[in-house]
Amino acid sequence: MFPTSSQRKHWMFKNEDELQTLRVQANQNYIESYQDRLGPSAQPTLNAEDEKTLLKYYEHTMMRDLCKKFQPPMPKAVIGTAFNYFKRFYLNNSVMDYHPKEILVTCVYLACKVEEFNVSITQFVSNIKGDQKKAADIIINNELLLMQQLNYHLTVHNPFRPIEGFLVDIKVRSRLANAEKLRSGIDELIEKLYLTDACLLYSPSQIALAAILHSASKNQENLDSYVTQTLLGGDPTRLTDLIEAVRKIRIMSKPSDVFQPNRDLIKALEKKLDACRNEENNPDSQIYKERMNELLEDPDERPSARKFAKARRSMGGDKMTGVSAIDPNLSP
């Protein structure tokens, strides 16, 4: 249940300002470490606003396309969960540290697993254009990192089941004649909300109710008496908050109506990103390849090193055992 979930406890935020602060912080952290590392040879970096534009672009084009064209077709819950992971990940990480192209496929892959949509890695990468073996490597290498960054809070409460619940309830307790016709309007709003931060600010049932009310008003139906009288039992204090939440969610969805990625701007940003990204996390870079080779050779050729790592682990010195194998320099 949502009220007792890790989502409610750790991944719900007060307002957009709080999200913005976190993102700016992540951006700043990266820039500082980047400039420390490279000194004068550092390239110009992206700012938080650039990152936001890029993320939105990747969500809007790549991630949505991947989910929609996925074969076999994936359930909605997988898509919702994947978007949720993606947003959570970039709250605390910079785009320049981990390229969104890599993280987004990993998010979708992990969401498939968590939502029990069974696809093998080969089946999964057959949906990706380009070098599929490399894609599989990237996904598998990033999977543990992603889980760690999500703090292993993998269960995501999506608005889809609440929507079903509301629809059944509306059929039973309201005078609405044909509740099923609301569905297309609901799906439309939910799709738009994928591209917003709604899932980090409002509970899934609030989002579900907003979608239903949005669809009802589009269909020129009135569910006001259902919400005020039946659902809330005429409790005015609760009503104002709920209506406010619904209103804000609906407002949030508006800008994505007109979201038109500015191709030139995106191209420029991507170019900049390629220059200033963290080479240690770039699978095409020499550093990354060297490190991966080292990790692969480790177990056989340097048993003493492994023993040492084991001893260190047993002493409790190494906190992130699972992920340390991927990125020893990673800051939690």
Add this chain to the structure above:
Amino acid sequence: MEDQVCPRCRTTKYRNPSLKLMVNVCGHSLCESCVDLLFLKGSGSCPECNVPLRRSNFRVQLFEDPVVEKEVDIRKRVLKDYNKKEEDFTTLEEFNDYLEEIEEIIFNLTNGINTIETNKRIDQYKKENRDTIMKNKMKVGRTEIELEELLEIEKQMDEVRKMDQLREEVETKRKKMKIKEAMIDELMFSQGDAKDIVNTFQSNLEEEMKEQEKIPDRTTQFSTGIKFGKGSSEFAPYFKIEEGPLFTYTPPEFVYEGPDPPKWNHLRPYLMHVRQTTIDETAGGFDAAIGCLRALQEACAGLYFKNT
């Protein structure tokens, strides 16, 4: 042993130290080279009793008297079928009679008395007791496996012990050397009486030896490698079940952070609007009410959510 001689070519152990006597089911021995010569084609007959033999059945003679070998062979063959155990009989007397019968058969076959009749007897026994024979064969297989395991463990323990011993020896040698060096150093540089120094070192050494003797390895098994107190291996290991306090069920308390969803007993009108369970799903224990209630609960959960 000195007059081990091949009955055919008369070679003795003295003349050919590598002489190896072989024996087959009939109980007549032949030396290895004679076997090679006579059974070139793989089969042939015994030069003494003309019994047809196969070359693959020849094996090295372990006992001096080839008749014993023959008996061992026959015993092996007979016991394959006569494999009843004491548990298969109601009284001890019956079991003893059965053992007697086995011995008689073996004796008859070994000494060639009533061979045809005895073989008939075996065949009849086989026919009558086919089921029990099969069952006991399985059992025998299991006990053999257990025995092999025991042997394996014993072997391992032996190795470990050997390694320990070796290490200990090296250790004591090193220690002795050290002490000796220390003593010589002492003798070279100290002003004391040489005799006293030698004496103190000697007594120190003796004390240490005594101490070491005091702590022998605690033996945890018999010389055969069977662990103390392991008991008969025929029983499955017995685990003691520790019983904690009994479980008392308390119904889970849901925090909805929203309006209360309907209860189980009010679900009837809702169930009209959800897909009914198919027979297959009912067989799996699924009920439409479960999914329906869950959706309703989730719709209500978190509706009043407000993060402050």
